[in-house]
Amino acid sequence: MGEIVLAAKITHVPSIWLSIQPGKHFGIRRPAELALTEIGRRARERGADTFLVADTHWMNSIGFHLNGKERHQDSYASHELPHFIHDLEYDYRGDPELAELVREEIVAGGQKALVHTYRDLGLEYATLVPMYFMNGDSAIRVLPIGCNIYSTIEENRRIGEALLRAVRRSDRKVAFLASGSLSHAFPPNEIAESLLNDVSSEINREVDMAVLDMWTEGRIAEFLQMLPDYNKRCTGEGAMADTAMLFGLLGWDDYAGQGEQLCPYFGSSGTGQVVVDFPVPAFTS
Numbered sequence: 155m156g157e158i159v160l161a162a163k164i165t166h167v168p169s170i171w172l173s174i175q176p177g178k179h180f181g182i183r184r185p186a187e188l189a190l191t192e193i194g195r196r197a198r199e200r201g202a203d204t205f206l207v208a209d210t211h212w213m214n215s216i217g218f219h220l221n222g223k224e225r226h227q228d229s230y231a232s233h234e235l236p237h238f239i240h241d242l243e244y245d246y247r248g249d250p251e252l253a254e255l256v257r258e259e260i261v262a263g264g265q266k267a268l269v270h271t272y273r274d275l276g277l278e279y280a281t282l283v284p285m286y287f288m289n290g291d292s293a294i295r296v297l298p299i300g301c302n303i304y305s306t307i308e309e310n311r312r313i314g315e316a317l318l319r320a321v322r323r324s325d326r327k328v329a330f331l332a333s334g335s336l337s338h339a340f341p342p343n344e345i346a347e348s349l350l351n352d353v354s355s356e357i358n359r360e361v362d363m364a365v366l367d368m369w370t371e372g373r374i375a376e377f378l379q380m381l382p383d384y385n386k387r388c389t390g391e392g393a394m395a396d397t398a399m400l401f402g403l404l405g406w407d408d409y410a411g412q413g414e415q416l417c418p419y420f421g422s423s424g425t426g427q428v429v430v431d432f433p434v435p436a437f438t439s
Contacts, residue, residue: 156324158434159200161404162193163332163369163397163413165427166211166280168238169350170287182351187287189417189429194288196431197329204249204295204326205288206256206317208399210334210392211280212300217266218313219300221275222253226296228276239279246277246285249295255323256299259316265309280333294329299399301334301392307382310395314402330403332396336362336419336426337388346423354424358388362419362426369413369430378407391425405435 165186173183197205212219226248231240253269260267277285281298289296299317302309321328337358341349353359361384368377378401385394401409413430420427 156321156326156328158318158321158330158403159202159327160193160197160329161400161432161434162330163334163400163428163430163432164190164193164284165335165429166283166333167335167422167425167427168232168235168279168283169422170283171239171242171279183420183422185417186420186427186429190284190287192416193284193329193331193429193431197288197294200329201327202294202329204252204297204328205285205331206252206321206328207281207284207296207298207331207333208301208396209278209280209298210301210396211278212298213392214300214302215304216302217268218260218302220253220256220267220269221248221277221298222250222269223248223271223275224250226277230276230279230282232279239283242282242286244277244282244285246289246292246296249297249326252297252320252324252326252328255320256317259320259323260313263312263316265312265316284331284333301395303393305393305395307385307394307398310393310398311402311406313395314399314404317399318403330400332400334391334394334396336365336428338391338425339389341424349421349424351421352424353421353426358426359421361388366415366419366428366430369432370415372410372412374401374409374411375407400432404432409435411435
């Protein structure tokens with residue numbers, strides 16, 4: 155029987171990639187770099203053989219999709235911010251077997267899912283930036299699941315439950331990564347550059363900080379009650395699908411764990427960012 159050995163909410167913002175390039179922005183995201191590296195270290199320490207990534211930059215409009223290629227190999231440039239991320243070479247093993255199990259469990263739960271192996275289907279930066287820090291030797295398989303931008307919190311809760319069922323049917327030790335922001339409201343173009351290191355709204359900052367208090371204090375049921383409104387009012391990235399999947403996988407409002415915040419909360423081009431590791435409960439049924 156497979157198991158979830160790690161579950162984390164992580165940042166992937168392009169300014170992390172900018173932070174490791176020579177120039178005036180070098181080192182601006184060092185705490186996030188270290189936090190992502192620590193997640194990778196913990197995954198290895200716990201024997202993970204697959205990173206299952208809920209990628210909020212692989213945005214789907216119909217159904218749920220998995221990149222089930224045997225091997226992910228290409229060079230990447232961001233279509234959104236090509237001056238931040240370009241010429242990013244990558245080469246990771248995929249996990250087609252786990253992808254098919256996930257598809258089966260999503261369909262068994264009454265939802266639609268497809269596994270794809272198209273030659274030109276590459277990885278998005280919500281997977282690639284974290285993998286650079288977590289999986290530098292490419293030793294751990296990579297399986298991305300896209301985030302449906304029209305999905306509901308309830309739908310994504312059920313996807314998270316399906317992910318858990320699929321992992322338990324497998325022989326894998328899986329590290330699950332909810333790769334997305336907290337609040338995600340971009341500023342107007344005229345002032346965007348001035349908010350490289352800030353959040354676009356003080357209300358969003360305060361709500362993000364309250365959410366982090368709930369996570370680190372174990373007030374998960376309270377957080378989940380507000381999650382649909384949080385997603386709507388704070389402009390959730392990818393419908394906050396990654397976050398709903400995360401807590402669906404962990405047990406939803408029965409989950410009693412306390413998240414461990416691994417880097418300070420920070421703003422990036424108006425959005426709220428953090429890395430939090432959630433202890434995985436012992437699943438007995």
